[in-house]
Amino acid sequence: MNTQDSTASNDHQMLEEALAALQATASQFGASAINDxxxxxxxxxxxxxxxxxxxxxxxxxxxxxxxxxxxxxxxxxxxxxxxxxxxxxxxxxxxxxxxxxxxxxxxxxxxxxxxxxxxxxxxxxxxxxxxxxxxxxxxxxxxxxxxMQLAGKIGRVGRRVLLVSLAIAVYEVAESDDKPREIARQGTLASAGVIGGWAAGTAAVAAGMCAATAPICVSVAAFAGGLLAAFGADAGFGALYPRPSR
Structure with a gap:
């Protein structure tokens, strides 16, 4: 594989990781929004x-x-x-x-x-x-x-985000050569996004990084926490269960 091909492969991997993290964070937001x-x-x-x-x-x-x-x-x-x-x-x-x-x-x-x-x-x-x-x-x-009006809006958005996330998950499973591996990966990413987002949002307030009355700061912390947790989960999953070579 030449340098150009290697760079293209790395870029593709970076994109897939970013999309996986974003999907996990979307799951975290959807779960939080519906609950709220x-x-x-x-x-x-x-x-x-x-x-x-x-x-x-x-x-x-x-x-x-x-x-x-x-x-x-x-x-x-x-x-x-x-x-x-x-x-x-x-x-x-x-x-x-x-x-x-x-x-x-x-x-x-x-x-x-x-x-x-x-x-x-x-x-x-x-x-x-x-x-x-x-x-x-x-x-x-x-x-x-x-x-109450805000709650209704959050609920609908949350449901829509979850449906989109589910649709993406179903699509990736359908396109994957190793379906059991992909099903396990999707579950890992979704769980990591939910747990990471909640933990980061709560920790930001407890550590004094965000005031308890600053929803934007807390939301950003939760979003970042979901992203980081998803990146870590995807990397760890890939190391434990490598994707089969074509």
Whole structure:
């Protein structure tokens, strides 16, 4: 093989490695995106169910309107935090930046007092204060529409990316001379991309490289982690299971 042929072969190998890494990273993004969308759907279901339960308890006189409102607000904040913890690093950073902590109960009181009656909460009569509490309970069952819209977009994109990744994997398996080897390689690359992306995104925040509220930085770290993990996995797989010579 002459120098020109060797260079062409190396370039082809580099391209294949880059495509393999990109495919693995796409799998990582798709898996993360779909998971995040499901977290947001669960979040909306949990809030709606919780609100209905508190509303019923207050109407039956089991707890006061104030107690129901305080508990509903506290539970909403807890559900928000649980959703963040179950989300991927990039979306967790976005959610944290969007609303670092749930608004306090006193802030909710003033917000809805001004919105409904145009005055401070302390100036309201007991009946109007009860109306504010009821509004807080209803609001607790109303997820942020912007966040839910984003979740829907992420979910659809994630599904599409996974389908494209799957189509590429199926194509490579169909074109490969050693199908069992290629099936194992595809599984290795996908797993490496998912694990590498999640680990890098989380480590970037833990090490102080990215702020917890910087979704772009965390996303780049996760993307780079997926690429590096995929490169390493492909190289390791190639060393352990060399491609048969033609």
């Amino acid at each position: 969308a499901k977290v947001r759907v669960t979040y909306s279901w949990d809030i709606a169910a919780m609100s209905n339960e508190f509303r019923l308890a207050a109407s039956l006189g089991q707890i006061s309107a104030r107690e129901a409102a305080e508990q509903a607000s506290a539970m909403r904040n807890q559900i928000m935090e649980m959703s963040r913890l179950r989300s991927s690093p990039a979306v967790r950073a976005y959610a944290t930046r969007l609303k670092k902590v749930g608004r306090s109960f006193s802030q909710l009181q003033e917000t809805y007092a001004q919105r409904k009656f145009g005055t401070t909460f302390s100036e309201l009569s007991e009946g109007k204060q009860a109306s504010v509490y009821a509004e807080i309970i209803r609001a607790a069952g109303r997820p942020d529409p912007g966040v």
